[in-house]
Amino acid sequence: xxxxMLTIEIPVVEKILRTVLVYAVMVVLFRLSGKRGxxxxxxxxxxxVFLLSNVVQNAIIGSDYSLLGxxxxxxxxxxxxxxxxxxxxxxxxxxxxxxGSPTTVIRDGRVVRRAIRRLGLRSGELQQAVRLQTGxxxxxxxxxxxxxxxxxxxxxxxxxxxxxxADLDRVIERLEAIEELLRSxxxxxx
Numbered sequence: 001x002x003x004x005m006l007t008i009e010i011p012v013v014e015k016i017l018r019t020v021l022v023y024a025v026m027v028v029l030f031r032l033s034g035k036r037g038x039x040x041x042x043x044x045x046x047x048x049v050f051l052l053s054n055v056v057q058n059a060i061i062g063s064d065y066s067l068l069g070x071x072x073x074x075x076x077x078x079x080x081x082x083x084x085x086x087x088x089x090x091x092x093x094x095x096x097x098x099x100g101s102p103t104t105v106i107r108d109g110r111v112v113r114r115a116i117r118r119l120g121l122r123s124g125e126l127q128q129a130v131r132l133q134t135g136x137x138x139x140x141x142x143x144x145x146x147x148x149x150x151x152x153x154x155x156x157x158x159x160x161x162x163x164x165x166a167d168l169d170r171v172i173e174r175l176e177a178i179e180e181l182l183r184s185x186x187x188x189x190x
Contacts, residue, residue, distance in 0.1 A: 009064035019076040099148040106144030
């Protein structure tokens with residue numbers, strides 16, 4: 001039993017190479033599938049992700065079903081991912097190439113139809129992102145973009161911008177100062 005769990009059936013270098021190559025293929029496939037897939041996964045997207053893991057399993061493990069072989073594959077995936085993330089953080093050109101750049105989807109209160117068609121976004125997804133971030137509608141947005149990581153960045157029209165926490169804190173401070181003045185005025189005049 002222990003022998004089967006700890007004996008790697010294929011050379012370790014082959015196991016590492018298989019894992020790195022499958023990782024690279026998956027990065028390319030996800031890069032080609034676009035940002036929308038990262039923005040909001042629907043039922044069909046989840047099905048694809050689950051099936052993908054099964055489809056590439058044999059490409060990674062080959063004929064090796066050992067515990068140690070699985071550990072080598074898992075460690076390789078984590079290490080390659082950490083190295084790629086560090087590389088992307090240090091090299092802006094590589095990040096732009098592998099991750100892409102933001103795509104403007106709203107400009108001056110109007111949806112950029114060509115961009116959302118190209119990204120495969122549904123109008124409802126965009127409207128929901130605007131509602132969640134601003135509480136308003138698309139016409140109150142100066143600029144909106146879909147980032148390479150799938151996040152929406154919404155910049156409201158300045159006149160419709162909502163108060164920030166700092167704005168509220170300043171108002172509270174001023175109210176407290178006014179209350180203190182009123183209290184001290186009552187004591188002095190009584």
